[in-house]
Amino acid sequence: MKKTIICTVCPNGCVVEAEYTTKEDLVLTGYGCKRGVVYCTDECFEPKRTFTSSVKIQGANRRMMPVRTTGPVPKELLMKCAEEAHKISLETPVKSQQVIKEDFLETGVDLIAAMTLE
Amino acid sequence: MKEYFCDVVVVGAGPAGLAAAVSARQSGAEKVIIIERDVRAGGILQQCIHAGFGLKYFGQELTGPEYAERFQVKAAEAGVKVLMETTAMEIREDERLLVCASKQGLVKIYFGALVLAMGCRERTRANLMIPGSRPAGVYTAGTAQKLVNIYGHKIGKEVVILGSGDIGMIMARRMSLEGAHVKAVVELMPYLAGLTRNKVQCLDDFGIPLMLSHTIVDITGIDRLESVTIAPVDENKKPIMEQAQVIPCDTLLLSVGLLPENELSRTGGVTLSGITKGAVVNQFKQTELPQIFACGNVLHVNDLVDQVSAESEDAGHFAALYAAGTLPGGEALEVKPGTGVRYVCPQKVVLDGEEDVTLYFRTTAPGRKTTLKVCDENGELAKRTLTATSPGTMEHLVIKADQLKGLKGTITVTAEHEEVLA
Numbered sequence: 014m015k016k017t018i019i020c021t022v023c024p025n026g027c028v029v030e031a032e033y034t035t036k037e038d039l040v041l042t043g044y045g046c047k048r049g050v051v052y053c054t055d056e057c058f059e060p061k062r063t064f065t066s067s068v069k070i071q072g073a074n075r076r077m078m079p080v081r082t083t084g085p086v087p088k089e090l091l092m093k094c095a096e097e098a099h100k101i102s103l104e105t106p107v108k109s110q111q112v113i114k115e116d117f118l119e120t121g122v123d124l125i126a127a128m129t130l131e
Numbered sequence: 132m133k134e135y136f137c138d139v140v141v142v143g144a145g146p147a148g149l150a151a152a153v154s155a156r157q158s159g160a161e162k163v164i165i166i167e168r169d170v171r172a173g174g175i176l177q178q179c180i181h182a183g184f185g186l187k188y189f190g191q192e193l194t195g196p197e198y199a200e201r202f203q204v205k206a207a208e209a210g211v212k213v214l215m216e217t218t219a220m221e222i223r224e225d226e227r228l229l230v231c232a233s234k235q236g237l238v239k240i241y242f243g244a245l246v247l248a249m250g251c252r253e254r255t256r257a258n259l260m261i262p263g264s265r266p267a268g269v270y271t272a273g274t275a276q277k278l279v280n281i282y283g284h285k286i287g288k289e290v291v292i293l294g295s296g297d298i299g300m301i302m303a304r305r306m307s308l309e310g311a312h313v314k315a316v317v318e319l320m321p322y323l324a325g326l327t328r329n330k331v332q333c334l335d336d337f338g339i340p341l342m343l344s345h346t347i348v349d350i351t352g353i354d355r356l357e358s359v360t361i362a363p364v365d366e367n368k369k370p371i372m373e374q375a376q377v378i379p380c381d382t383l384l385l386s387v388g389l390l391p392e393n394e395l396s397r398t399g400g401v402t403l404s405g406i407t408k409g410a411v412v413n414q415f416k417q418t419e420l421p422q423i424f425a426c427g428n429v430l431h432v433n434d435l436v437d438q439v440s441a442e443s444e445d446a447g448h449f450a451a452l453y454a455a456g457t458l459p460g461g462e463a464l465e466v467k468p469g470t471g472v473r474y475v476c477p478q479k480v481v482l483d484g485e486e487d488v489t490l491y492f493r494t495t496a497p498g499r500k501t502t503l504k505v506c507d508e509n510g511e512l513a514k515r516t517l518t519a520t521s522p523g524t525m526e527h528l529v530i531k532a533d534q535l536k537g538l539k540g541t542i543t544v545t546a547e548h549e550e551v552l553a
Contacts, residue, residue: 021328023186028519062332063182065194066308067280074170076283079180079196088336095308109200127180128196 018056020049029053061085066098072105079127080113086120106131132237137162138454140229140242142219145174146436147427147443148248149202154447156209160454163211166231168218173199174250178277181301187437222399224420243454244422246446247396251389251428263350272298272386287382291359292316293347297325299386304333313339314378317361319346322497324523346370356381389432406474407431413463413479414488416446424450431476434525459483464538471495471546488530497521498548503528508540
């Protein structure tokens with residue numbers, strides 16, 4: 014199988030060509046760094062994305078607080094992550110990087126606060 | 132009335148202002164004050180809850196609020212004073228005075244140097260003069276972003292986005308995750324306006340079609356938006372009405388460009404560029420009024436906040452030197468965009484500078500293999516060849532410090548495509 018991937022690891026946006034039948038014989042060309050190799054391999058077999066959203070918070074001068082996952086989650090779980098985030102309601106104080114949901118949806122990564130609200 | 136006396140005053144506590152203020156302190160300015168009209172520092176980053184910030188500056192992928200908070204901490208540690216809920220009203224450059232308004236009333240700030248860091252604002256429907264009725268449901272993408280991400284409002288269910296700018300694409304993903312159906316992103320130009328990474332992650336991931344060389348020719352609905360009419364455009368950007376189609380929707384987001392917010396700069400008589408809509412500056416980010424500097428999106432609209440931070444640190448540094456009376460002046464040469472280049476910032480280069488000078492510019496059209504070149508009267512000064520360029524991606528070339536003294540005539544930047552794409 015042949016695939017053209019635009020690497021999104023950094024703003025350089027390398028155009029990478031992938032050719033494979035299985036994970037073992039994958040050949041990548043056009044990447045600019047090692048992180049690109051990891052990203053493009055994932056992109057062929059199990060695409061992942063960092064999930065970000067905002068969740069309800071009480072006691073701050075804004076109604077929503079930004080959150081993100083500590084690492085990428087499988088792409089097909091993004092909508093489920095969003096549904097789960099809608100159920101969350103927090104109260105101040107919250108510190109940036111504080112864990113909101115450990116092992117978020119059993120993805121192995123945590124959902125953390127991305128802002129300090131006191 | 133309150134009066135302050137400082138070495139450097141910075142207008143705006145967004146990413147540009149915070150970086151400039153920290154850098155001014157580090158470069159020896161004793162009293163540095165930031166004026167901010169909002170209740171919290173961070174500027175637009177507060178509502179940019181998506182990841183992708185900081186890859187260059189911190190070598191780490193952060194969300195907007197996290198990126199902002201790192202600079203807020205730096206500013207506090209550096210002893211920068213931030214006056215919140217204070218609006219800068221007028222610059223009186225002859226008195227070196229910035230007139231502000233706060234809840235307590237008039238605030239007068241006397242400065243050695245002033246840094247403009249007010250950022251930009253979005254172009255609106257009025258700027259584009261889209262015909263049709265004027266129902267609710269038409270938002271600029273950034274306003275929608277604030278309503279959804281900070282205030283938690285549901286703004287619509289069936290969405291069309293005009294313009295393929297980054298905020299528009301990011302809102303396409305955000306609205307999809309919030310359960311809305313994004314029907315199309317419509318772009319007048321034959322190429323993407325924003326970054327390719329955003330097309331991949333925001334449109335392709337959610338199966339949202341991108342309609343290039345199309346525009347909106349009508350808006351219908353009395354109280355609430357009911358539909359938009361989309362038509363392809365010919366090579367002169369003229370809509371082909373015979374091929375127009377009606378798309379029912381309740382929400383239209385506009386992501387059609389950003390304009391530097393320079394009303395304050397005008398009160399002080401700062402010379403603005405007709406192309407960037409920001410101040411005309413030299414490599415020190417110094418405007419034609421020597422005590423006034425500019426950085427970030429109020430100077431020229433950037434793609435990446437990392438770039439804004441780096442550029443603003445320069446502005447803060449040189450503003451501190453100016454306030455201390457140690458910034459070089461003297462003869463400056465003009466920098467002009469040549470073939471294939473839309474604009475270059477800075478527009479002037481002072482020959483007595485001691486550092487390398489980075490020229491930032493955008494090309495006029497996307498192309499494959501492109502050679503970027505900067506020349507003066509004597510010939511080539513720097514050159515780079517890239518596999519691809521696009522107007523959506525800012526490029527740069529560096530004039531080395533040891534080349535400065537020998538510069539002659541006009542400095543010209545060119546971009547020659549081996550293959551033009553559009």
